[in-house]
Amino acid sequence: xxxxxxxxxxxxxxxxxxxxxxxxxxxxxxxxxxxxxxxxxxxxxxxxxxxxxxxxxxxxxxxxxxxxxxxxxxxxxxxxxxxxxxxxxxxxxxxxxxxxxxxxxxxxxxxxxxxxxxxxxxxxxxxxxxxxxxxxxxxxxxxxxxxxxxxxxxxxxxxxxxxxxxxxxxxxxxxxxxxxxxxxxxxxxxxxxxxxxxxxxxxxxxxxxxxxxxxxxxxxxxxxxxxxxxxxxxxxxxxxxxxxxxxxxxxxxxxxxxxxxxx
Amino acid sequence: xxxxxxxxxxxxxxxxxxxxxxxxxxxxxxxxxxxxxxxxxxxxxxxxxxxxxxxxxxxxxxxxxxxxxxxxxxxxxxxxxxxxxxxxxxxxxxxxxxxxxxxxxxxxxxxxxxxxxxxxxxxxxxxxxxxxxxxxxxxxxxxxxxxxxxxxxxxxxxxxxxxxxxxxxxxxxxxxxxxxxxxxxxxxxxxxxxxxxxxxxxxxxxxxxxxxxxxxxxxxxxxxxxxxxxxxxxxxxxxxxxxxxxxxxxxxxxxxxxxxxxxxxxxxxxxxxxxxxxxxxxxxxxxxxxxxxxxxxxxxxxxxxxxxxxxxxxxxxxxxxxxxxxxxxxxxxxxxxxxxxxxxxxxxxxxxxxxxxx
Numbered sequence: 001x002x003x004x005x006x007x008x009x010x011x012x013x014x015x016x017x018x019x020x021x022x023x024x025x026x027x028x029x030x031x032x033x034x035x036x037x038x039x040x041x042x043x044x045x046x047x048x049x050x051x052x053x054x055x056x057x058x059x060x061x062x063x064x065x066x067x068x069x070x071x072x073x074x075x076x077x078x079x080x081x082x083x084x085x086x087x088x089x090x091x092x093x094x095x096x097x098x099x100x101x102x103x104x105x106x107x108x109x110x111x112x113x114x115x116x117x118x119x120x121x122x123x124x125x126x127x128x129x130x131x132x133x134x135x136x137x138x139x140x141x142x143x144x145x146x147x148x149x150x151x152x153x154x155x156x157x158x159x160x161x162x163x164x165x166x167x168x169x170x171x172x173x174x175x176x177x178x179x180x181x182x183x184x185x186x187x188x189x190x191x192x193x194x195x196x197x198x199x200x201x202x203x204x205x206x207x208x209x210x211x212x213x214x215x216x217x218x219x220x221x222x223x224x225x226x227x228x229x230x231x232x233x234x235x236x237x238x239x240x241x242x243x244x245x246x247x248x249x250x251x252x253x254x255x256x257x258x259x260x261x262x263x
Numbered sequence: 264x265x266x267x268x269x270x271x272x273x274x275x276x277x278x279x280x281x282x283x284x285x286x287x288x289x290x291x292x293x294x295x296x297x298x299x300x301x302x303x304x305x306x307x308x309x310x311x312x313x314x315x316x317x318x319x320x321x322x323x324x325x326x327x328x329x330x331x332x333x334x335x336x337x338x339x340x341x342x343x344x345x346x347x348x349x350x351x352x353x354x355x356x357x358x359x360x361x362x363x364x365x366x367x368x369x370x371x372x373x374x375x376x377x378x379x380x381x382x383x384x385x386x387x388x389x390x391x392x393x394x395x396x397x398x399x400x401x402x403x404x405x406x407x408x409x410x411x412x413x414x415x416x417x418x419x420x421x422x423x424x425x426x427x428x429x430x431x432x433x434x435x436x437x438x439x440x441x442x443x444x445x446x447x448x449x450x451x452x453x454x455x456x457x458x459x460x461x462x463x464x465x466x467x468x469x470x471x472x473x474x475x476x477x478x479x480x481x482x483x484x485x486x487x488x489x490x491x492x493x494x495x496x497x498x499x500x501x502x503x504x505x506x507x508x509x510x511x512x513x514x515x516x517x518x519x520x521x522x523x524x525x526x527x528x529x530x531x532x533x534x535x536x537x538x539x540x541x542x543x544x545x546x547x548x549x550x551x552x553x554x555x556x557x558x559x560x561x562x563x564x565x566x567x568x569x570x571x572x573x574x575x576x577x578x579x580x581x582x583x584x585x586x587x588x589x590x591x592x593x594x595x596x597x598x599x600x601x602x603x604x605x606x607x608x609x610x611x612x613x614x615x616x617x618x619x620x621x
């Protein structure tokens with residue numbers, strides 16, 4: 001009885017999470033443009049997707065901004081963590097609090113204030129301003145995931161490396177960096193995701209002729225979202241799904257359980 | 264532990280790789296030999312081919328940007344964040360922009376197509392928001408009317424009053440926007456849709472509150488799909504959507520209600536501080552050419568005010584369609600929306616809140 005209830009509960013959760021995505025995927029194969037009618041199975045939205053210059057450009061912009069901004073934010077964020085760990089406890093917690101504010105802040109506030117900042121400095125709005133603002137809002141996420149690892153480090157290992165004749169740089173890259181790596185990578189991934197699905201900040205800081213996927217989709221609201229977007233979303237979803245399956249099964253999948261237990 | 268790192272590393276790598284793969288396909292086009300023009304238009308509101316044709320013929324590069332509502336367009340243009348040349352706002356927004364001194368006077372001598380091809384009646388209607396026809400060139404227009412499903416009503420729908428008929432309880436779709444909803448109630452009571460008289464507005468508000476129990480939903484663009492799918496019998500809809508929905512579901516009929524309705528016009532305007540005014544005029548004029556306008560009409564399916572383009576429409580049914588091209592001289596109770604000023608807007612919003620929260 002309890003078991004059955006448990007299964008129903010899990011099933012419900014999965015339905016709520018995935019029913020919208022499945023609907024979208026089904027509609028991407030619908031020959032009719034309206035969701036109200038099934039016009040037969042088709043792949044035409046997929047082929048017209050790749051011929052649509054605007055959507056492809058938006059996709060390229062989205063990925064380019066996500067990659068560059070998360071890389072830059074990772075570098076800046078990591079350096080900030082190293083610096084902060086050398087600070088006094090009080091200064092550090094004040095600084096950490098300050099870096100956390102943009103995360104708690106509403107996106108629209110961040111977006112508008114960045115826009116005003118760019119205007120007052122006479123920036124030309126475009127790709128550059130989007131990139132700068134994405135780097136800005138990505139940094140706190142990197143700090144958030146690197147800082148805990150920083151705190152776990154044993155300071156003696158670094159000092160030992162120095163005692164054994166390593167320079168500060170070598171000691172950092174040989175001793176500290178490898179220990180930080182998991183935090184840095186998850187910070188990068190987090191920043192990448194955040195940048196990928198940001199709409200509001202991009203909306204306020206973008207200039208004429210530059211669109212990311214999210215702003216592109218939003219402009220289609222008046223005339224109805226085109227089925228090509230369903231197709232693109234389906235492709236992205238399937239790619240991510242495959243990637244996750246691959247990552248979780250391929251390299252030493254057998255050891256996974258053991259690893260988890262050890263942790 | 265270690266495994267987790269490699270896993271994350273693989274994820275990271277694949278993120279990078281897929282991005283790189285996508286990037287190899289991108290080739291940027293260089294600036295035009297004759298400068299550029301920066302256009303800010305509604306989403307999906309132009310046939311992309313016409314932009315390419317313009318670039319090829321004139322050597323002017325088009326930087327094209329899109330907005331989704333008048334209200335999101337206005338602050339972006341006003342703040343000067345991005346300097347645009349040509350914008351395509353709706354009627355009431357144009358009067359607001361004129362009031363804010365944001366628009367440049369047009370020189371129609373540089374735009375022979377705009378002078379010759381756009382029907383005189385559309386310039387006449389434009390006087391509602393642009394009294395001297397100095398600032399705007401109509402691009403798309405339409406009416407707001409009732410779309411109903413023949414199989415679901417007992418008699419033909421001809422007037423707004425039928426949206427208050429209890430027979431159709433839970434079968435009515437209203438527009439979820441202040442001005443459109445109040446327009447219906449104001450026309451029902453015989454007022455102007457631009458009234459700011461608090462007493463008249465109170466009557467309109469009470470009508471809307473009275474109607475509310477009968478309304479299935481206040482919708483925006485869902486009205487298309489809901490009507491096609493037969494989920495409601497009667498819906499308030501823009502004429503531009505009517506042709507598309509009828510194509511998908513032949514039972515649907517569109518009417519302009521007897522009490523009169525809103526006629527809306529989206530027009531090209533040039534901003535006062537536009538960096539490329541001459542190119543902007545060339546762009547607008549190009550869009551007014553018959554062969555170009557007909558391409559855009561077929562892409563957007565909203566009515567075109569371009570008489571030369573209408574002649575070129577091949578499908579006779581559409582060319583003579585009462586929905587796409589109603590004879591405006593038949594009606595004397597059509598109105599365009601006008602900007603009501605900040606106080607007027609506030610009053611409407613206040614009343615609308617009372618309707619929605621009642």
